Amino acid sequence: MTAPILVVGEVQAGHLTSPTLECITVGQHLAAGQAPVIGFVAGSSARSVADEFSHVGVARVVVVTDATLDTALVAATAHAVAAAAERVGADTVLVGGTTFGRELVGRLAIRWNASAASSVTEVRKEGDALHVRRPIFGGRATETRRLDGPRFVLALRPHTFPVPPDAAVPSNIEEVPLPSLPPGLLVARRTALEPTSEGVGPSLGDASIVVSGGRGVRTAENFHLVEELAAALGAAVGASRAVTDAGWRPSSFQVGQTGRSVSPQLYIAVGISGAIQHLVGMLSSRVIVAINSDASAPIFRVADYGIVGDLFQILPALTAEIRRVRGL
Ligand SMILES: Cc1cc2nc3c(=O)[nH]c(=O)nc-3n(C[C@H](O)[C@H](O)[C@H](O)COP(=O)(O)OP(=O)(O)OC[C@H]3O[C@@H](n4cnc5c(N)ncnc54)[C@H](O)[C@@H]3O)c2cc1C
Structure with missing residues (x-):
């Protein structure tokens, strides 16, 4: 050749x-x-x-x-x-x-x-x-x-x-x-191109770090905890279908079988159980980190690193520490 x-x-x-x-x-x-x-x-x-x-x-x-x-x-x-x-x-x-x-x-x-x-x-x-x-x-x-x-x-x-x-x-x-x-x-032409709402930060498909939140965050108002961690890391924000179905974030955030497929260097799943329909959209991420209060959640079977605990305690502490280390 x-x-x-x-x-x-x-x-x-x-x-x-x-x-x-x-x-x-x-x-x-x-x-x-x-x-x-x-x-x-x-x-x-x-x-x-x-x-x-x-x-x-x-x-x-x-x-x-x-x-x-x-x-x-x-x-x-x-x-x-x-x-x-x-x-x-x-x-x-x-x-x-x-x-x-x-x-x-x-x-x-x-x-x-x-x-x-x-x-x-x-x-x-x-x-x-x-x-x-x-x-x-x-x-x-x-x-x-x-x-x-x-x-x-x-x-x-x-x-x-x-x-x-x-x-x-x-x-x-x-x-x-x-x-x-x-x-x-x-015979077929694109007549309009409207970027989907992906929030601030890098786009989900291109980002080398993705932080996704699931039903574990409990309400739309709490989702800012996920977004703040993402912002501190310069990451894109994703979500499970439980979040998008509940209308907490738009469907363009959804990762999984009926959402986006992502393969970042680092994928952080927060309050996501790890249903197979979610996993197929992120399993090829290089490093997977899971934060979940249930040690038997399926997400831990695919995670490289797992933190078992309450996201409401872990996320603010993690975000603050990342901000400190990065001088933000
Ligand atoms: C045809 C089909 C297609 C689908 N496509 C998709 C898809 O594309 N993407 C997708 O994501 N899903 C998809 N689903 C849905 C999927 O089966 C799951 O229902 C969904 O992924 C569950 O979302 P979740 O993990 O956020 O919620 P749950 O399964 O309810 O998990 C919430 C997790 O949060 C944890 N948690 C709760 N409180 C806390 C706390 N305080 N701190 C830390 N952790 C906590 C719990 O232990 C639990 O593990 C599809 C389903 C079907 C049938």
Whole structure:
């Protein structure tokens, strides 16, 4: 495998996302200095993001500055990515395993006739094949899968790989036109985009620390205890379904089977029993901490660290100590 590796950039609030940067690290590892890692970014903000891309260790950046892709289906972006991969002669495309990335992988694999895997947490080359590992069944098992070439598309699980250091010298940026899109890809367009209410702090899907509260907090008014701990840690706030069903916080906070899936470095579950429907949304977190007054609560079976006790005593003390240590 000496062909270039293409990393698809995802943009949020005008910047490359952290999962995109993690893809560059994996691309460099797979290329092992034998092939270039090339960035790709598309959309109306692509040109300004390309500058950022050019500083994070890619050999060059391919840009499609066309607003059509801002509102088109992900299938249209897959079309543009496939064209870019062809153009640079890539054999592997990497994308962060966000909602966008997971959707892109399937579309691109079919369009580009490639072997594909999503939620990848480990990848290694063996001859012309790639061996990937990824959590399945909501994190209750880990699958190893062999992918045969000659083409590969991988969505990498966010917060799993390090981000690369900044490059001393920026790489070149090459602007290319949007390839003509089959009309079928433009029949559905996004007409509005309204961010969901996630409260203050980082967004649940991107955060490297998540603090979630459950029914154990008892009332909507008490939920500020969870939010204050999250704020002290610079974490996103999540909730169990018991909380969102009760209307204590919006459904956009819900983690689990019918809510969001998160895989942060640290997940703190406060007053959450650990029902399977909650666990499937957070089991792949790197470190799980549970705070619960019931020592037999199922959450302790999956927790790396557990505190058995009353959250109304523990949270204020923990928050105060974290604030003190962090000088807040
Ligand atoms: C089809 C389906 C889909 C579902 N999807 C989801 C989903 O996406 N996400 C989700 O979360 N749930 C989901 N559920 C609901 C799930 O089964 C549980 O009912 C829910 O997760 C329970 O939420 P909880 O842990 O906050 O509440 P409980 O199960 O009531 O647990 C509250 C916990 O708080 C502890 N506690 C109480 N007081 C204190 C205190 N003072 N200090 C410390 N701890 C205390 C208790 O010991 C207990 O363990 C789904 C259910 C179904 C049927």
